[in-house]
Amino acid sequence: MLHNVLQIIFYFLMVMGSMSSSYNVLDYGAISDGYTDNSQAFLEAWNAACNAETRTPQVVVPEDMTFLVMPVIFEGPCIADKIEFMILGTIVAPSSPGFWFGIDTSQWLVFRGIRGLKVDGFGSIDGQGKGWWDQSCKLHPELEGCTKLAPTALKFLGCNDSGVSNIFFRNSPQAHILTRRCNGFRVDKLMIQSPGYAPNTDGIHIQSSHHLSIINSKISTGDDCISIGDYTSNVEIDNIDCGPGHGISIGSLGRSGNFVQVENIYVTNSRFNGTTNGARIKTWQVGRGYLRTVVFQNLKFINVKNPIIIDQNYCDVRGACKELETGVKISRIIYNAMSGTSSTNIAINLNCSRSVPCSGISMQDIQLASATIGKQVIASCTNADGQEFSVVPGPCLQPKIPI
Ligand SMILES: *[C@@H]1O[C@H](CO)[C@@H](O)[C@H](O)[C@H]1NC(C)=O
Numbered sequence: 001m002l003h004n005v006l007q008i009i010f011y012f013l014m015v016m017g018s019m020s021s022s023y024n025v026l027d028y029g030a031i032s033d034g035y036t037d038n039s040q041a042f043l044e045a046w047n048a049a050c051n052a053e054t055r056t057p058q059v060v061v062p063e064d065m066t067f068l069v070m071p072v073i074f075e076g077p078c079i080a081d082k083i084e085f086m087i088l089g090t091i092v093a094p095s096s097p098g099f100w101f102g103i104d105t106s107q108w109l110v111f112r113g114i115r116g117l118k119v120d121g122f123g124s125i126d127g128q129g130k131g132w133w134d135q136s137c138k139l140h141p142e143l144e145g146c147t148k149l150a151p152t153a154l155k156f157l158g159c160n161d162s163g164v165s166n167i168f169f170r171n172s173p174q175a176h177i178l179t180r181r182c183n184g185f186r187v188d189k190l191m192i193q194s195p196g197y198a199p200n201t202d203g204i205h206i207q208s209s210h211h212l213s214i215i216n217s218k219i220s221t222g223d224d225c226i227s228i229g230d231y232t233s234n235v236e237i238d239n240i241d242c243g244p245g246h247g248i249s250i251g252s253l254g255r256s257g258n259f260v261q262v263e264n265i266y267v268t269n270s271r272f273n274g275t276t277n278g279a280r281i282k283t284w285q286v287g288r289g290y291l292r293t294v295v296f297q298n299l300k301f302i303n304v305k306n307p308i309i310i311d312q313n314y315c316d317v318r319g320a321c322k323e324l325e326t327g328v329k330i331s332r333i334i335y336n337a338m339s340g341t342s343s344t345n346i347a348i349n350l351n352c353s354r355s356v357p358c359s360g361i362s363m364q365d366i367q368l369a370s371a372t373i374g375k376q377v378i379a380s381c382t383n384a385d386g387q388e389f390s391v392v393p394g395p396c397l398q399p400k401i402p403i
């Protein structure tokens with residue numbers, strides 16, 4: 001008898017415990033009517049969770065509901081070691097750029113200065129980017145008051161040992177996800193979708209971050225599926241489907257003449273369909289510093305313009321950059337086991353600088369053909385040395401000449 005009573009009390013406490021650590025936005029006044037601004041309710045739910053002393057407090061955005069949320073910053077540090085943000089329903093952005101009048105147009109949803117954050121759930125984040133694309137200077141340079149900077153849907157700034165998984169992202173005004181100053185970050189099982197014409201809509205952009213993995217995701221967008229910026233190291237990218245999009249890009253690096261430090265980047269077991277690039281590296285001549293130890297392995301290309309490309313003379317306006325004696329040193333780049341088709345006649349294009357050549361390139365087991373039956377493809381290498389084995393089309397690297 002006593003035993004049963006204790007058991008009931010025990011279960012009661014357990015249920016209480018798990019209840020008290022869940023913070024549903026509805027309990028903070030969120031209304032799922034499609035036009036009420038819910039940013040205050042979301043912030044209050046976040047603050048309650050962040051200040052909770054329970055083990056893993058959880059903010060919940062309930063399923064089968066859509067919540068309009070204005071630009072908002074969810075701020076840490078939080079008390080618990082771990083905190084979850086469960087998105088089961090849909091979060092939508094305001095549909096018109098006018099809602100950003102007078103505030104920072106670079107962001108919509110931001111998580112900042114948090115450790116152990118997990119954004120998860122089977123819900124979606126809809127950036128309603130069309131209004132921004134329609135006034136973008138890239139698509140409409142003639143438009144008076146066109147905009148260059150549009151909001152990134154979800155930013156993680158200074159979030160360590162954190163990650164995002166399972167969410168469906170669509171139609172961001174600009175990049176879908178950005179990490180900056182994050183140490184230890186995991187992206188898993190995301191679906192990211194924007195139309196191929198949507199300007200600057202990178203899938204995932206990484207900057208100044210270390211120890212990341214981006215895995216098991218499908219990305220279709222109007223810019224890079226994944227792009228890796230300056231001051232980034234130890235990044236594992238695996239099992240990604242990219243297309244349409246601009247490929248998986250390291251760069252552009254060194255744009256402002258800074259000292260680039262990027263190393264240990266692994267891109268493996270991924271597929272590119274109808275993209276402009278596959279495995280791409282691009283650096284500005286004004287840049288300095290290094291990009292070293294990069295592995296591209298087991299990649300498949302279908303109808304890709306530039307399956308393998310290094311552009312060390314990157315310039316956003318064709319012909320506007322003069323030849324310089326500076327450059328980001330590119331070394332130890334490994335291409336291994338890659339196959340598929342190219343939609344242009346240069347399937348392999350390593351275009352390196354005369355003054356700071358690419359060195360220690362390795363290519364092995366590469367089979368690239370034209371996407372048009374009967375056409376030939378070529379490999380073009382300029383100022384690039386290294387070794388190659390079983391590469392079609394090839395050879396093109398300069399053998400390493402001992403000095
Ligand atoms: C994240 O890690 C960096 C480097 O270790 C540290 O400086 C920063 O304070 C950490 N941030 C949080 C929110 O824990």
Ligand SMILES: *[C@@H]1O[C@H](CO)[C@@H](O)[C@H](O)[C@H]1NC(C)=O
Nearest residue numbers: 243244271272273274302303
């Ligand atoms: C590649 O993309 C095209 C056009 O979207 C599609 O029809 C085709 O099924 C895709 N191929 C693969 C193997 O996914």
Ligand SMILES: *[C@@H]1O[C@H](CO)[C@@H](O)[C@H](O)[C@H]1NC(C)=O
Nearest residue numbers: 313314315346349351380382
């Ligand atoms: C290499 O880069 C230079 C400078 O941007 C450009 O003029 C040239 O056409 C490129 N070569 C190839 C093969 O793409």
